[in-house]
Amino acid sequence: MNSKMLGYVVKRLLLAVLTVLLICTITFFVMHAVPGGPFVGEKATTPAVQAAMEAKYGLDKPLAEQYFTYLKDIVTKFDFGPSLKQRGRSVKDIIFDGMRTSLKLGLIAAAVSTVIGVVLGAVAALRRNKLIDRIIMVITTAFVSMPSFIMGSLLLILFAIKFPMVPANGTTSAGLILPVVTLALYPMAYITRLMRSSMLDVLGQDYIRTARAKGVSGMRIIFGHALKNSLIPVLTYLGPMLAYIVTGSLVVERIFAVPGIGRQFVSSITNRDYPMIMGTTIVLASLIVIMNLVTDILYKVVDPRITLD
Amino acid sequence: MKKKKLFTFHVDLDMFLPASDKDKEYLVQMRPSSTFFKDGMRRLYKNKVAFVSFIIIIIITLSSIIVPFFWPYSYENQLGVVPGKPVDSSFKNLAPFEYGSTEQQKIEAGEKVFPHVFGTDAAGRDYFIRVIYGTRVSLAVGFFASVIVLLIGMLIGSISGYFGGKVDLVIMRIVDIIYSLPDMLMVILLSTVLKLTLNPVIEGTVESIGANIISLFVVFALLYWVGMSRLIRGQILSLREQEYVLSAKATGAKGKWIITKHLIPNCISVVIISAALQIPSAIFTESYLSFLGLGVNAPMPSLGSLASDALNGITSYPYRLVIPAVVISLIVLSLNLFGDGLRDAFDPKLNG
Numbered sequence A: 001m002n003s004k005m006l007g008y009v010v011k012r013l014l015l016a017v018l019t020v021l022l023i024c025t026i027t028f029f030v031m032h033a034v035p036g037g038p039f040v041g042e043k044a045t046t047p048a049v050q051a052a053m054e055a056k057y058g059l060d061k062p063l064a065e066q067y068f069t070y071l072k073d074i075v076t077k078f079d080f081g082p083s084l085k086q087r088g089r090s091v092k093d094i095i096f097d098g099m100r101t102s103l104k105l106g107l108i109a110a111a112v113s114t115v116i117g118v119v120l121g122a123v124a125a126l127r128r129n130k131l132i133d134r135i136i137m138v139i140t141t142a143f144v145s146m147p148s149f150i151m152g153s154l155l156l157i158l159f160a161i162k163f164p165m166v167p168a169n170g171t172t173s174a175g176l177i178l179p180v181v182t183l184a185l186y187p188m189a190y191i192t193r194l195m196r197s198s199m200l201d202v203l204g205q206d207y208i209r210t211a212r213a214k215g216v217s218g219m220r221i222i223f224g225h226a227l228k229n230s231l232i233p234v235l236t237y238l239g240p241m242l243a244y245i246v247t248g249s250l251v252v253e254r255i256f257a258v259p260g261i262g263r264q265f266v267s268s269i270t271n272r273d274y275p276m277i278m279g280t281t282i283v284l285a286s287l288i289v290i291m292n293l294v295t296d297i298l299y300k301v302v303d304p305r306i307t308l309d
Numbered sequence B: 001m002k003k004k005k006l007f008t009f010h011v012d013l014d015m016f017l018p019a020s021d022k023d024k025e026y027l028v029q030m031r032p033s034s035t036f037f038k039d040g041m042r043r044l045y046k047n048k049v050a051f052v053s054f055i056i057i058i059i060i061t062l063s064s065i066i067v068p069f070f071w072p073y074s075y076e077n078q079l080g081v082v083p084g085k086p087v088d089s090s091f092k093n094l095a096p097f098e099y100g101s102t103e104q105q106k107i108e109a110g111e112k113v114f115p116h117v118f119g120t121d122a123a124g125r126d127y128f129i130r131v132i133y134g135t136r137v138s139l140a141v142g143f144f145a146s147v148i149v150l151l152i153g154m155l156i157g158s159i160s161g162y163f164g165g166k167v168d169l170v171i172m173r174i175v176d177i178i179y180s181l182p183d184m185l186m187v188i189l190l191s192t193v194l195k196l197t198l199n200p201v202i203e204g205t206v207e208s209i210g211a212n213i214i215s216l217f218v219v220f221a222l223l224y225w226v227g228m229s230r231l232i233r234g235q236i237l238s239l240r241e242q243e244y245v246l247s248a249k250a251t252g253a254k255g256k257w258i259i260t261k262h263l264i265p266n267c268i269s270v271v272i273i274s275a276a277l278q279i280p281s282a283i284f285t286e287s288y289l290s291f292l293g294l295g296v297n298a299p300m301p302s303l304g305s306l307a308s309d310a311l312n313g314i315t316s317y318p319y320r321l322v323i324p325a326v327v328i329s330l331i332v333l334s335l336n337l338f339g340d341g342l343r344d345a346f347d348p349k350l351n352g
Helices: A003-032 A047-056 A063-077 A091-126 A131-144 A148-162 A174-203 A206-214 A218-255 A261-271 A274-302 B021-025 B036-046 B048-070 B101-108 B127-163 B165-180 B183-202 B211-223 B225-240 B243-250 B255-291 B303-313 B319-346
Strands: none
Touching: A003 A063, A003 A274, A003 B165, A003 B183, A091 A131, A091 A174, A091 A218, A091 A261, A091 A274, A131 A174, A131 B319, A148 A174, A148 A218, A148 B255, A148 B303, A148 B319, A174 A218, A206 A218, A218 A261, A218 A274, A218 B183, A218 B255, A261 A274, A261 B183, A274 B183, B036 B048, B036 B319, B048 B127, B048 B319, B127 B165, B127 B211, B127 B225, B127 B255, B127 B303, B127 B319, B165 B225, B183 B211, B183 B255, B211 B225, B211 B255, B225 B255, B243 B255, B255 B303, B255 B319, B303 B319
């Protein structure tokens, strides 16, 4: 790693920190701009009770002080405050609980889509314009233009209701099959298309022709030269893929009733559980920002030809 | 026949005879000169996939506009509910081409009753017109959201590209930061809150559109202009350095000529194409939010909210989910394919 590279990493790191801070700030002030405050909707509260509750949660202090306390608690204790609607539980606990399921779901989906996508894309590129290439391209085009909530609902109808093969409820391990498939289909289709075009690009390069001319066997060209180099664009997609999986999991967990962080987020929106909305947004958004950062840096490390700006 | 001398300075008088008819044929224009626009249209017309998608889009759009005018049912009318009478529950959850009790009597009396092509929903509303109306809402949201994005992006992008220097630097840093915000999460957050803050503001004025849709537009205006402004800035920066601009300058063209004859025509196709590709993504976002319950307001349907409502009765009435799902996928797919076709036809450089 040379000094230019180091400069780039530092610059990106600063931008990422700034972005996370900005997300915290936006979330905080946007949430506090809501008219009426969080306790107005409560049934049978007198002004005295409301004042007491606001004092308990520190909502009576000046906004700036609340903001800095909130930031300090996040940085030092990873504490997002208590949940307003799920009594007695802190937002941190709920997030950790949900994350366990959601991470499992997301990681399996990411792994499945990457592996299948790379293989299908490579096959399509090597059999360019043959029947199998056409079939792969038609199917992936269809998958790319189908919103995840529709894909999930259709899968639910097909495989859990019409032909009950897997449970519709995502609370058990077997029940995670459909959510994983739903989440994985779009990135898989995207990676397939990405892989196909980058593989075609690589196969047309001079060093492949040189290898052919030297008499290197077809298998060795594919695995030793072409595959490795055409994986680089796929690598850049990892960040956006995670963002997709995070937002996709919101609807997928709703459809299949998976007890993950996405479902908590959606229900906290309908319940107007503000600390919960803030905490979840900050955690998920930071996850995406960090993943984008890692992807970008990895991209530069893997391919030294890419110029840094 | 005169002998031809090779290196003579004598003028060959034959070359100065009036042109014969055969010579004149060379001057006849075989086909009218083609403009950039005509060329592009010809290429677009040849592209079968894009052409078919275009026809599908036109059919869907026209039917979403025209059908509500003559369809006998309305999207918010609960058929079983007649003022002064108990609710007739026979109208609820009708299967396609079934009729409610009073309609059945009319048919037996020899009257004609307009069929419920897709049946009715759980509140006894004709489902076909709800799908049509939902399509109209989704298309309108997609279209206006892209127009907003286009206008803001064009303004800021051209300011940034034209002035350059410090203005450009500041704008581009802001763009960088907004770009790195996770868009969907911010959209959800903002529309949750905007909905609440907007409600009192719009009361009595544009209430019928609904706070949710307006907040959706605000969110688009706040977040999605960055991609467009980056694109336009890049276009202007690269076009400014092109050789034909240099040669125009060298031959004495003024700034206004260069802008109207070189910069805008070369930039506009890219801009329109990316605006066209913005429409499906806006429709996608709207349906996603509606699915989470953050989209259009209650009696008004959108394709996403129809799909979301259908999820509750999914075991008994799966077609109610399938119909909006098919429509949404068809719209997004054909808009994407048409956008790709536009790009191939009007911007051969971008073709990757």
